[in-house]
Amino acid sequence: MLKKVLFVIALTLSITFASGTKHITYNQNAIQRQNKNVGLDLCPTCIRFAEESINVLLNLILDTGIIGSCGTLCQALATRTGSQILGTVCDLICDIIGIDEFIHILEKADLDPIWYCEMATMCPVNDHGDAKFSTFNIMPATGRQGTTFTIDFSYKTVNGTGTGELEIDIDTPDKIPLGTAFLWEAKKPGTYSEKITVKAQPDPQCDPTQGPCEQWLPGTYNVTVYLCNGECGSKHPHSSIYDVAKGSFMLTR
Ligand SMILES: *[C@@H]1O[C@H](CO)[C@@H](O)[C@H](O)[C@H]1NC(C)=O
Numbered sequence: 474m475l476k477k478v479l480f481v482i483a484l485t486l487s488i489t490f491a492s493g494t495k496h497i498t499y500n501q502n503a504i505q506r507q508n509k510n511v512g513l514d515l516c517p518t519c520i521r522f523a524e525e526s527i528n529v530l531l532n533l534i535l536d537t538g539i540i541g542s543c544g545t546l547c548q549a550l551a552t553r554t555g556s557q558i559l560g561t562v563c564d565l566i567c568d569i570i571g572i573d574e575f576i577h578i579l580e581k582a583d584l585d586p587i588w589y590c591e592m593a594t595m596c597p598v599n600d601h602g603d604a605k606f607s608t609f610n611i612m613p614a615t616g617r618q619g620t621t622f623t624i625d626f627s628y629k630t631v632n633g634t635g636t637g638e639l640e641i642d643i644d645t646p647d648k649i650p651l652g653t654a655f656l657w658e659a660k661k662p663g664t665y666s667e668k669i670t671v672k673a674q675p676d677p678q679c680d681p682t683q684g685p686c687e688q689w690l691p692g693t694y695n696v697t698v699y700l701c702n703g704e705c706g707s708k709h710p711h712s713s714i715y716d717v718a719k720g721s722f723m724l725t726r
């Protein structure tokens with residue numbers, strides 16, 4: 474009964490969690506994914522949990538040696554983070570895979586949430602997956618500061634894909650790093666399309682004490698999009714880059 478209740482809570486949470494899952498966080502507010510067609514799925518819930526918890530859990534295990542049971546460890550997580558939700562999702566995953574395995578994969582995850590959730594059996598793995606861009610356009614080609622540029626692309630997968638990431642990197646004239654990555658849930662064979670928007674306007678919420686804020690100076694902005702199995706650049710198993718596409722847009726005065 475309790476397990477069932479936890480599942481329902483986790484599923485409900487996944488709806489709220491799923492829409493914005495991303496973990497590269499530099500000047501990323503400018504970049505938004507348009508079709509957030511994420512289903513009722515434990516995978517995004519787990520990824521979000523892992524992003525927020527892996528580090529804290531590792532510290533808890535190191536500092537306090539709390540490793541007795543799922544209950545003790547997950548309650549300590551809830552207390553340390555002040556989030557009962559994280560504690561609940563922790564219990565859910567830990568109860569399913571067992572405390573020993575839970576800790577074992579935490580220690581091996583090396584802060585890779587996708588690999589972690591694959592090992593926790595919360596996200597599907599596909600080692601025979603593939604994906605190739607079939608179209609890739611950036612519109613408009615040129616615009617003034619304040620323009621929203623749309624990166625519109627489609628891709629085809631013959632064997633389906635594993636749990637992965639869509640990563641967007643933009644080389645800017647002021648050399649300030651700009652990019653983000655979105656959770657890209659495992660896909661069945663087929664052709665899919667995505668729209669990513671980039672608002673070329675200084676972000677009023679960007680805090681310059683946390684890192685440089687993109688100024689959106691006139692010039693050429695080179696865009697690279699990666700379709701990755703697992704986390705882009707991860708050295709873990711079940712990880713690779715399926716395909717890369719490049720394009721650019723220009724800001725005028
Ligand atoms: C698709 O799956 C088949 C069977 O597992 C495999 O032989 C083939 O290499 C895969 N294709 C790609 C593009 O990975």
Ligand SMILES: *[C@@H]1O[C@H](CO)[C@@H](O)[C@H](O)[C@H]1NC(C)=O
Nearest residue numbers: 644645646647693694695721
């Ligand atoms: C964009 O790519 C072009 C051609 O490869 C290159 O000349 C230019 O320096 C690049 N711009 C930035 C901002 O990286």
